[in-house]
Amino acid sequence: MTVNTSVLDVQGFNLHINEHHILKDINLSFYRKKVTAIMGPSGCGKSTLVRSMNRLNDLISGVRMDGGMYLYKKNLLEMNPILVRRKVGMVFQRPNPFPTMSIYDNVLSGYYLNGIKLTKAEKEEIVVDSLEKAALWDEVKNGLHRKGTFLSGGQQQRLCIARALAMKPKILLLDEPTSALDPKATTRIEELIIELKSKVTIIMVTHNIGQASRISDMTAFLYLGELIEYDCTDTIFTTPKHTRTEEYLTRKFG
Amino acid sequence: MSNGSRPILFVELKERLFKKLLLVSGLLAIGLLLGIFFTLLMESMLSIRETGVSFLYQSIWDPVRETFGAWPFLLGTMITSVLALIISVPFSFALSLFLGEYLKEGAFRSVFNGMLDLLAGIPSIIYGFWGLFVLVPMVRDFENSIGVLAHGVGIFSSSIVLALMIIPYSASISREVISLVPQDLKEAALSLGATPWEVIQKVILPYAKSGMFAGVLMSFGRAISETMAVTMLIGNSNKIPTSLFSPANTLASVIANEFAEASEALYLSSLVELALILFFVTAIFSLLGRYIIKKWMPVQ
Numbered sequence: 375m376t377v378n379t380s381v382l383d384v385q386g387f388n389l390h391i392n393e394h395h396i397l398k399d400i401n402l403s404f405y406r407k408k409v410t411a412i413m414g415p416s417g418c419g420k421s422t423l424v425r426s427m428n429r430l431n432d433l434i435s436g437v438r439m440d441g442g443m444y445l446y447k448k449n450l451l452e453m454n455p456i457l458v459r460r461k462v463g464m465v466f467q468r469p470n471p472f473p474t475m476s477i478y479d480n481v482l483s484g485y486y487l488n489g490i491k492l493t494k495a496e497k498e499e500i501v502v503d504s505l506e507k508a509a510l511w512d513e514v515k516n517g518l519h520r521k522g523t524f525l526s527g528g529q530q531q532r533l534c535i536a537r538a539l540a541m542k543p544k545i546l547l548l549d550e551p552t553s554a555l556d557p558k559a560t561t562r563i564e565e566l567i568i569e570l571k572s573k574v575t576i577i578m579v580t581h582n583i584g585q586a587s588r589i590s591d592m593t594a595f596l597y598l599g600e601l602i603e604y605d606c607t608d609t610i611f612t613t614p615k616h617t618r619t620e621e622y623l624t625r626k627f628g
Numbered sequence: 629m630s631n632g633s634r635p636i637l638f639v640e641l642k643e644r645l646f647k648k649l650l651l652v653s654g655l656l657a658i659g660l661l662l663g664i665f666f667t668l669l670m671e672s673m674l675s676i677r678e679t680g681v682s683f684l685y686q687s688i689w690d691p692v693r694e695t696f697g698a699w700p701f702l703l704g705t706m707i708t709s710v711l712a713l714i715i716s717v718p719f720s721f722a723l724s725l726f727l728g729e730y731l732k733e734g735a736f737r738s739v740f741n742g743m744l745d746l747l748a749g750i751p752s753i754i755y756g757f758w759g760l761f762v763l764v765p766m767v768r769d770f771e772n773s774i775g776v777l778a779h780g781v782g783i784f785s786s787s788i789v790l791a792l793m794i795i796p797y798s799a800s801i802s803r804e805v806i807s808l809v810p811q812d813l814k815e816a817a818l819s820l821g822a823t824p825w826e827v828i829q830k831v832i833l834p835y836a837k838s839g840m841f842a843g844v845l846m847s848f849g850r851a852i853s854e855t856m857a858v859t860m861l862i863g864n865s866n867k868i869p870t871s872l873f874s875p876a877n878t879l880a881s882v883i884a885n886e887f888a889e890a891s892e893a894l895y896l897s898s899l900v901e902l903a904l905i906l907f908f909v910t911a912i913f914s915l916l917g918r919y920i921i922k923k924w925m926p927v928q
Binding site for chain 2: 428430433435456457459460463464466468470472473474483484486487488489534537538541
């Protein structure tokens with residue numbers, strides 16, 4: 375596989391919470407306009423790793439991070455977390471549109487929250503563009519001013535994706551985005567992720583081995599806080615180098 | 629197995645008895661409420677028949693001439709309670725946001741929370757004493773300095789002490805309401821680049837505002853019915869208050885002040901009618917608060 379430019383380089387990254395060593399010397403690079411899946415059994419630290427990338431772990435008390443996470447060569451661990459989060463969007467396990475806001479306002483909520491003023495035309499453009507990218511436009515265009523919480527779970531999750539995309543992030547983090555959805559909604563989201571990778575770099579945590587093989591270009595396998603293997607998804611799934619990876623993929627554990 | 633052979637009939641009987649017991653205690657509570665209501669109603673019948681609706685707007689309360697109007701006390705109650713609310717709301721909201729959002733863990737938080745609960749548990753007579761010995765002299769000096777008649781006791785002093793008394797109560801209600809805001813939503817806002825203040829302003833407050841408003845109403849119900857501390861501080865005057873510094877009486881304080889000396893039937897009955905009004909007003913605010921929390925809190 376031709377290695378193109380990396381967007382995010384994680385170098386010698388360690389994370390402790392109090393005396394627990396959660397992530398151990400992680401080194402890996404995420405490439406532009408690729409989907410990277412992060413897999414591993416429960417408790418291996420995959421969510422923690424992803425949540426370090428937009429500094430949401432800062433909220434945990436007793437957390438200590440060292441090493442580097444270079445977003446376009448700048449260590450995001452040393453940047454202002456507010457700025458990092460505007461560049462690195464995130465979608466969570468459970469769909470979480472703001473219940474007090476309409477669909478329209480949910481898409482624009484990143485701008486509202488940051489106090490950025492937009493003209494009516496700019497708003498329209500962002501809303502239409504983001505909802506189209508999130509493959510939700512056709513379903514909601516006639517009810518943009520209804521509350522986002524009236525949508526189905528899968529639609530809500532696509533609304534959350536639209537909300538993240540509206541901020542034009544460099545990277546989109548997806549933390550098990552389909553684990554709360556039914557199979558049909560899951561398929562929609564998976565199709566969407568494949569479409570989206572031409573526009574944004576995607577890093578996705580998933581429990582679902584099949585999902586990783588279907589939609590990711592690169593796969594990282596984490597086990598007990600260590601990065602066991604990182605390679606092209608094809609390679610990982612056909613000829614894994616480590617027995618741990620192979621055992622996990624053949625569902626011997628995890 | 630002795631357990632396995634226990635007759636199912638016996639278990640069922642126990643289950644049914646337990647349910648009955650719960651039902652009885654529930655009915656007892658309702659019975660108590662209705663009992664109080666009808667007692668008040670019956671005892672105030674004489675006054676209701678004698679004075680009629682004018683009881684509510686008649687501005688003279690003169691037991692000697694047997695003229696009974698509740699207006700000075702209604703006014704006194706509303707002014708002290710509203711003033712207390714105005715003083716307390718900024719503090720209790722700030723306190724609840726501080727405890728709910730900024731000080732999320734650690735020893736300090738437990739100390740703060742513990743003190744808040746302790747404050748809520750202090751008997752109101754102690755607040756009254758503190759008010760008399762510490763606050764009233766200060767208020768008197770203040771009144772002297774701005775050139776109003778210096779009573780010290782009166783609406784102003786009562787409202788300050790009332791505010792202190794309801795802060796722990798309303799802060800703990802809004803703290804609970806704020807803690808109902810899903811962590812999901814806060815994280816979503818943070819992940820979009822919001823600062824903690826922006827999260828409070830644009831996610832937490834819109835979500836929690838109806839609950840916080842309901843908390844204010846419930847605190848208002850509390851302030852209206854507070855008796856002991858207000859009786860000590862309000863100055864026991866049955867005239868219509870003319871300023872925030874006037875001595876006055878609230879519904880509760882006039883009952884406490886005069887109940888022991890009410891010897892004539894109509895006098896006593898009029899005091900009971902005041903109690904009936906108080907009963908209604910507090911019930912309305914408490915019910916309204918609960919209704920708003922139930923009805924308007926957004927659901928996820």
